[in-house]
Amino acid sequence: MKRLKVIPLIIFVIALSSLACNFGFGRQETPEEVVPVTTEAVESLQQSAEQAVEGAIQSGDIEIAITEAQLTSLLTFELAERVGDQLSNLQVHLRDGQIELFGDVDTQGISAMVRVVIAVSVDPVGRPVLEVVSSSIGPFPVPGELISEVEVIMNRAFQEKIESMAPNMHIESIIIENGTMTIIGRSK
Secondary structure, three states: OHHHHHHHHHHHHHHHHHHHHHHOOOOOOOOOOOOOOOHHHHHHHHHHHHHHHHHHHHHOEEEEEEEHHHHHHHHHHHHHHHHHHHEEEEEEEEEOOEEEEEEEEEEOOEEEEEEEEEEEEEOOOOOEEEEEEEEEEOOEEOOHHHHHHHHHHHHHHHHHHHHHHOOOEEEEEEEEEOOEEEEEEEEO
């Protein structure tokens, strides 16, 4: 079932990649700063979440700080399980109130850079809301209907991850700056 949702994206990437190759468009540049991917970063995130939940039991308040290395590592390992080697060189930057993802999509021998910029907010019931601000595959923008599908999948996955890390949390704010995403909330 999940493979069926990936098929339109793969076809779209192939078509755009072949157009980019034929028309001589250049690749997008990734930021020079490389965020390392390690299992230690994922373990550190899990430990931080557990400590935050333990602190919330005492005070009712919860705060989880997630670094670029932790989020890049977590997403790299999670996506490797879901899409295999179709996505590589994933990088996540947390700057200026936004999440910026870069990576290489490779399918059937055709490769293109993917860039997605995401704004994060909190809805009235205390759930995180991810909204794609911009996205491109190679030099081409991603169509709106595909962005809508991706947003639904991202929101569901992000909410499930937050719920698994900090059950019964009502999020009050999410602050993204200087390479860190801080999620502030309280116990329900």
